[in-house]
Amino acid sequence: MIELKNVAVRTRKTINPVSLTGINVRIEDRERFALLAPSNGTLNLAVAVVCKSNAPDAGRVIQTSSLSWPIPSSAFLHKHQTFVANARFVARLYGVDQTSYIDRVVDMARITDLAEERISHCPKKAVSRFAFALGACLPFDFYLLTNTSIGEKEERETYAEMIAELGRRSGLIVATSNPKSAKSLCDRALVLDPAGSVTYDDMDAAVEHLERISKRVDESSDDMLAEEEERVFEDFF
Amino acid sequence: MGDLQLAYAQVLKKWKAQGNTLKALTIHQLQGQMSTYRYGFAWVLLEPLIFIAAFRMMRKFFGAMAQPSGMTPLMFYVLGVFPIFMFFDGLRTYAVAASRSKLLDFPTVSPLDLMIAKNVASFSVYFILFWVLAVTVSNFESAWPPENVLKIMFALLACWILGQGVGLAVSGAYLFFPPLKQFIGYTNFVVRMISGMFFCITMIPVTVWPYLTWNPLLHLTEIARDAWFESYVSPIANPGFVLECVLGTTLLGLLVERSIRRVPKI
Numbered sequence: 001m002i003e004l005k006n007v008a009v010r011t012r013k014t015i016n017p018v019s020l021t022g023i024n025v026r027i028e029d030r031e032r033f034a035l036l037a038p039s040n041g042t043l044n045l046a047v048a049v050v051c052k053s054n055a056p057d058a059g060r061v062i063q064t065s066s067l068s069w070p071i072p073s074s075a076f077l078h079k080h081q082t083f084v085a086n087a088r089f090v091a092r093l094y095g096v097d098q099t100s101y102i103d104r105v106v107d108m109a110r111i112t113d114l115a116e117e118r119i120s121h122c123p124k125k126a127v128s129r130f131a132f133a134l135g136a137c138l139p140f141d142f143y144l145l146t147n148t149s150i151g152e153k154e155e156r157e158t159y160a161e162m163i164a165e166l167g168r169r170s171g172l173i174v175a176t177s178n179p180k181s182a183k184s185l186c187d188r189a190l191v192l193d194p195a196g197s198v199t200y201d202d203m204d205a206a207v208e209h210l211e212r213i214s215k216r217v218d219e220s221s222d223d224m225l226a227e228e229e230e231r232v233f234e235d236f237f
Numbered sequence: 238m239g240d241l242q243l244a245y246a247q248v249l250k251k252w253k254a255q256g257n258t259l260k261a262l263t264i265h266q267l268q269g270q271m272s273t274y275r276y277g278f279a280w281v282l283l284e285p286l287i288f289i290a291a292f293r294m295m296r297k298f299f300g301a302m303a304q305p306s307g308m309t310p311l312m313f314y315v316l317g318v319f320p321i322f323m324f325f326d327g328l329r330t331y332a333v334a335a336s337r338s339k340l341l342d343f344p345t346v347s348p349l350d351l352m353i354a355k356n357v358a359s360f361s362v363y364f365i366l367f368w369v370l371a372v373t374v375s376n377f378e379s380a381w382p383p384e385n386v387l388k389i390m391f392a393l394l395a396c397w398i399l400g401q402g403v404g405l406a407v408s409g410a411y412l413f414f415p416p417l418k419q420f421i422g423y424t425n426f427v428v429r430m431i432s433g434m435f436f437c438i439t440m441i442p443v444t445v446w447p448y449l450t451w452n453p454l455l456h457l458t459e460i461a462r463d464a465w466f467e468s469y470v471s472p473i474a475n476p477g478f479v480l481e482c483v484l485g486t487t488l489l490g491l492l493v494e495r496s497i498r499r500v501p502k503i
Contacts, residue, residue: 048342051342051344052344053342053344054337054501055499066344069342070342073342075339076339076340085268092257092264093261093343094257095253095254
């Protein structure tokens with residue numbers, strides 16, 4: 001179980017600061033849950049709070065089940081090292097058998113011919129498949145997904161099936177601003193709205209709410225841009 | 238299985254997981270050291286060697302400040318440079334504690350794990366390098382073996398822990414005032430000058446001793462030289478004072494770390 005109790009957070013170092021207050025949600029084991037927010041930094045913030053890399057400004061995050069890192073994040077990889085060396089790091093971190101884990105990761109990511117190649121020399125799509133496989137090959141109670149479009153266009157369906165399989169086996173937390181992927185994978189959602197975050201059992205209603213906020217965010221950024229342009233114009237002349 | 242046994246098994250499992258985390262992070266740190274530079278890890282090894290070579294060459298200009306009799310010239314600098322290097326390596330913890338590493342995305346990794354791993358990684362490198370260099374140089378200068386190995390180990394470990402404690406204590410101020418980094422750079426220069434990197438206390442007028450001996454790093458370089466050379470007995474080295482400083486700064490550092498956990502990192 002993962003529970004957020006009266007959590008309050010706010011974005012920092014952004015042009016339009018966003019504050020979220022009073023987030024209360026309880027995600028039970030094996031649940032498929034979506035965290036929905038427009039792409040204005042709110043989502044990254046919520047993900048950081050859920051996986052405890054950032055402490056909330058107020059409130060508590062209670063976690064009694066194992067949770068993955070945000071998949072398919074590749075930020076922690078050493079780019080000057082090979083795929084195998086990076087997979088070995090994750091195997092060490094979680095104390096799993098290195099040989100069998102690396103074999104499974106290489107197989108799932110389809111990088112057999114690139115396995116001993118430096119990551120910085122490899123195509124981005126291969127890195128994305130690898131980053132997904134690193135998490136998917138480990139047993140977690142919850143998989144935290146920040147992107148569900150893995151690999152090339154023709155491979156997307158296969159990887160989508162793998163994600164669905166993860167969802168059948170364990171719980172899923174999909175953090176996204178794309179309503180389509182959330183709707184296909186999740187049964188419940190929390191919409192992160194500065195005006196008040198709401199938990200939905202109906203995914204259609206959640207998506208509708210997300211679209212409303214996205215429109216509001218777009219309008220406010222357009223207004224701010226217009227104001228900024230006007231100010232620069234006035235300053236100049 | 239009884240309740241006690243079950244609880245014991247759970248604690249053991251958690252300790253094992255913690256051990257795995259620290260081991261993995263330490264190796265990750267070692268593999269990433271200086272990775273942005275062209276010759277990568279070689280710089281980690283070259284840095285202290287360059288210092289020692291530079292000091293040895295500068296000795297010509299410090300003719301009057303030659304090491305006391307009974308101490309060999311290169312070993313004198315090896316024992317001055319390495320403890321202070323270890324201190325500064327621990328001191329760099331302030332940046333780790335105040336910045337948001339991507340490794341924190343792993344729910345099993347805490348900021349304290351990252352700090353410990355970073356410090357263990359650099360300590361192990363400098364510790365091995367110290368012994369490789371010390372054995373080679375002291376054999377070359379006929380100053381082998383050291384008088385008291387345990388005292389040397391104590392000096393190196395205390396420098397390292399003292400650096401971490403000071404680093405953690407400074408991290409809070411750095412988080413609220415990032416330009417502090419520049420001032421730390423200037424302070425490092427002063428600390429290097431007054432901590433016995435290229436002198437020992439008997440080369441300094443006695444009237445200045447009461448002021449200099451407030452510096453625990455000077456005590457540590459003195460302990461290291463006293464422990465290596467049979468002919469040198471430091472008049473000021475005080476392990477008790479060093480231990481008090483180590484304990485004090487570590488407690489203060491941990492207190493600061495605990496209090497800045499909720500403050501957003503840089």
